[in-house]
Amino acid sequence: MGLKAMLKRSAQLFDDQQYAITLMNGMGHIEKINKYFKAEKVIAGTAMIGTVLNDAGDVDFIGKKGTGTIHLVNETEKPDKFTKQVVSEFKKAQLGPKLTTNFLGTLLTKVIYNSVVNTLCSMYKLKEGEFISASVSTKLINRLINEAYHVCDLAGIEPLNSKEEEFNAIVHATRDVTPLHYPSMYQDISKQRPTEVDYINGYLYDLGKKYHYNAQAHDFLRDLVHLAEHAEIVTQ
Structure with a gap:
């Protein structure tokens, strides 16, 4: 709910080489992100992993380890080298990543x-x-x-x-x-x-x-x- 304000506060930290990775629920967030990141630098996704956010950086994962999945997709629907690196890291973390081309x-x-x-x-x-x-x-x-x-x-x-x-x-x-x-x-x-x-x-x-x-x-x-x-x- 606070994405627009957060992006505005953080704008001075962004540059054109950075990627935005978002796993937010719902819709409407991509339009806000695109005001700061080009489509070529946006990786969106969905997480079927239950968590409880107790505090900043304090997250409890719900369910058995390795049972969750994450779907990742480039806004352009064209996976690049960096996206594949993200998928590789998520695999190491046993988050069950799956890369799609259907945004x-x-x-x-x-x-x-x-x-x-x-x-x-x-x-x-x-x-x-x-x-x-x-x-x-x-x-x-x-x-x-x-x-x-x-x-x-x-x-x-x-x-x-x-x-x-x-x-x-x-x-x-x-x-x-x-x-x-x-x-x-x-x-x-x-x-x-x-x-x-x-x-x-x-x-x-x-x-x-x-x-x-x-x-x-x-x-x-x-x-x-x-x-x-x-x-x-x-x-x-």
Whole structure:
């Protein structure tokens, strides 16, 4: 949420030889980064690794070592030597890096995942394993995935996973990989910080509107998350 201000504060430290590597949730961050870094110097990605940020530089990793994955993609969709070096270093760290050449599809794959797991778990203060054990979880996952993939189809974006693969990925991650994990959105709500829901569910809804499609479940969830933010403040 503070990316724009952070980039502005740090601008004097940047030069045209540096790369920006971003693994942020949601959408909207690339446009901010491009004000300081050319597309040729931007490596974006998504991380399927549960963590808890206790403090600056103090991170707890959730789940078994080596079970997480990171997808990396150049904004230009043309991997260069430096990008391959990053992948090599991430492999040494057992972060499970995978290099793709599908920029928007890579980012939207994680947005779709977060639009289901982050929002629903966070609103009801559920661990991921508690969410997937609910009898209604399958229905909720499918409804949100179907809306999101219809939006992507309209926009000409191809996520990395098919709808079936994305459903299975959500079930596997929440049930087998990080069942004890609270999503980052929950951590924001519990600390009375604004969430990134406008850049996740809100992004999908807004993108659908451009093509005259109403992704109403995502719009409804966006409002409910904002209500959860408000409730956390007023009930303390």
